[in-house]
Amino acid sequence: TARMAQFEEVSQKSAVHPMPVGLVLQYGTAGFRTNAKQLDHVMFRMGLLATLRSKKTKATIGVMVTASHNPEEDNGVKLVDPMGEMVTPAWEGYATQLANAEQEGLLTALKDVIEREAISMAQEASVFVGKDTRPSSESLSQAVLDGVHALGGHSKDYGLVTTPQLHYMVCCQNTQGRYGEATVKGYYRKLSQAFIQLTKNVPNRTDDQKALLVDGANGIGALKVCEMETYLKNELQLSLFNDGSSGKLNHLCGADYVKVQQRAPKGVEMTAGERCCSYDGDADRIVYYYSGSAGRFHLLDGDKIATLISTYLKELLTQAGLDLQIAVVQTAYANGSSTQYLEDTMKVIVRCTKTGVKHLHHAAQEFDIGVYFEANGHGTVLFSKAAEEKIQQLAQDSNTNDERKRAALLLQNTVNLINQTVGDAISDMLLIEAVLAIRGMTVQQWDAIYTDLPNRQLKVKVADRRVIDTTDAERRTVSPAGLQEAIDSLVKKYRQARSFVRPSGTEDVVRVYAEADTQESADALAHEVSLAVYRLAGGVGEEPKPL
Ligand code: G16
Structure with missing residues (x-):
């Protein structure tokens, strides 16, 4: 029958996308993420899963090939549900099952999803695919397309787009255009028109007020904001840095670097008081910053x-x-x-x-x-x-x-x-610029709304980060034994202090956060909590050193 021929096709094609021996992956905070060399089979299988999800929802599904803020060598995949949201927890579970199925067990795993979700295989399927600028993204997105086609799904390859652009396309498609036109041009038109409408009645905006420095993290956001510039009709004057022409993706630049290191990215020439912003590797995050009069770095996160x-x-x-x-x-x-x-x-x-x-x-x-x-x-x-x-x-x-x-x-x-x-870094940037213009605010005035408590974020390497289990929206740990008590007593030593730890869902590390009344206290607390994690949660490598 046709169904059997289809499964035969999946079987044959999946052999071309073999799973590395012994590899086990989890659908994390934002999909699968690891070294790009280990992901070909995951991509093929996510093509299969997206096709099933499309049949189930009778709507277009998105698959974005990106590892966002991770280093260039990594890659990953994010699945996009019909209204542009992330997929549901049940489907994250299926994703993990499919990604980890042995070659011989793949069809069984697939049939299991079909059965549990009562999917009609006769239903048409449609999948939109996008990718970031990582060198590995090209072949990995081909593997996704292979998976879609193996199950007879229709695909549209948007090629290089930001993650939020792909979400936008999926939503436009599934709302029959009510949300907008499902093209990159349609996205630029919708956003730029709204921006121009918002700012057109602001009296006497000077060139200084229209100027913004952008750190593109050497990624897809840089390409896309360049494409958009002409649509903005000089209402915003962007100076783009880290545009990908020479530097490495996310290396010493980008939103994650700026936020975690609390310092300006490499390559951005900023003078005192100038507004600057950084995107991350797939342009779904943005942070702002400026250099104060004494050269002090100010972050607006x-x-x-x-x-x-x-x-x-x-x-x-x-x-x-x-x-x-x-x-x-x-x-x-x-x-x-x-x-x-x-x-x-x-x-x-x-x-x-x-x-x-x-x-x-x-x-x-x-x-x-x-x-x-x-x-x-x-x-x-x-x-x-x-x-x-x-x-x-x-x-x-x-x-x-x-x-x-x-x-x-x-x-x-x-x-x-x-x-x-x-x-969406681009949309958020335009919104922030419009708000500042409409309210006649400088970046310093925005910054002065409240004063951040000094804080510090650190990473600790452990043998298996799953030993850490959290509760209360990740503000407390329930395992390993003794860790929360240790954190509690460390926090008591400092004023206005707070600290928590959690396993990252995108990197193989435990994250540590601490804040307190002074930077010295925040740094010391973060270090002490890191040591507690290292000792109680199976730290590997060298013991964390004081900052
Ligand atoms: C992803 C998620 C974010 C999350 C970040 C870090 O960001 O989309 O919601 O804050 O990872 O997650 P974790 O601390 O679990 O590693 P991105 O921009 O890398 O996709």
């Missing part, structure tokens, strides 16, 4: 971005007289000062979830307007359907007064500027 955006939205809602509930979603990495400011001064609802945008996205969906940002700069804003409708109605209402109407129109264009499918 995801928490500062969330604060800026939620303040702006709250003000517009008041002006528009719209009663919509606004919440901010963060993770344990959120700086204590930001949470305090949001709760006590801004009086917005604040939620804390586990790391991984899928968790934040989910929590943000529960509010009229959910602003979610990880401290590392990964985030966006979600508007409920009802909220969007109310904004639209008011913007079109001819009976409202000028102030309300102006606010409603700004809100409407803000909705259009935001990529609601996932965090």
Whole structure:
């Protein structure tokens, strides 16, 4: 029968994409991620899985080949569900099963998913594929396409795109164009029009105010922001650094480097007070920074971005007289000062979830307007359907007064500027630039909204990071025994201190976070907690040294 011929095809093709002996991978924080040499079979199998997911949902599914902030040698894959969200936990489980099935067991694993999900194999399937600029991404995305075709799925290869662009395409496709046109040009047009609408009435914007330095992390974001520039009609004047023409991806540059090292990326020539931003390797994260008068480095991370955006939205809602509930979603990495400011001064609802945008996205969906940002700069804003409708109605209402109407129109264009499918460095950058322009704020004024508690992030190598189990949105550990008690007593030694540890879902390390009243205290606490992890969770290599 046709079905048997299809499985035969899968079997034959999968032999061309063999699994390395003894390799076991987990679907992590954002998909599979490891050295690119070990991923060919995973890509083929994710092509198969995406095809099944498409048959199941009767919608287009996305597969993005990228390892985002990881080093250039790594690669990875992120699956995108119909509305541009991440796939559900059950399907993450299937992904892990398929990725780890022995060659002989692959068909059984596949049939198991088909059965459990009652998938009709006669249903058509459609998969959109995108890739970042890593040298390995070309052949790995071919392996994904091979998997899609082996199960008779239709594919569209978008080639080099940012992760958020691929999410956007999937959402456009599955909303029959209501979200936008499913092309890269359509994306540029939608975002740039919204940006120009937002900024066109801002009086006397000087060239200085329009100027922005961008660190492209030597990745896909650099290519794409260049393509977009002409659409912005000089309303934003970008100076691009680390554009990929010579430097290595994410090496001494990019959002993760800047956030974790708390220093400017290599290659960006910034003078005092100039606004600068960095993207990560697949342009779904962004952080801002500037050099202060004394040459001091000032970072504006995801928490500062969330604060800026939620303040702006709250003000517009008041002006528009719209009663919509606004919440901010963060993770344990959120700086204590930001949470305090949001709760006590801004009086917005604040939620804390586990790391991984899928968790934040989910929590943000529960509010009229959910602003979610990880401290590392990964985030966006979600508007409920009802909220969007109310904004639209008011913007079109001819009976409202000028102030309300102006606010409603700004809100409407803000909705259009935001990529609601996932965090998007380019869209977030345009939103931040528009907000700063509309509010007439400098980067220093933005920075002064609250003062970060000094903090430090470290990594510890252990034999098996799965020995660490966490609870309370990763703020406490439940195993190994004694670790949480050790952290608790270390934290007590310092003022305004907080610390937690968690296994990374993208790198083979345990992450340590600490904050306290001074940088010296934050550094010392981070080091002491690292030592506790090293000793209690099976550290390997040299013992962590003081900073
Ligand atoms: C991914 C996830 C983020 C997460 C980051 C680090 O980012 O999408 O939500 O914060 O990994 O995760 P972990 O601490 O588990 O390694 P990206 O930009 O690398 O895809």
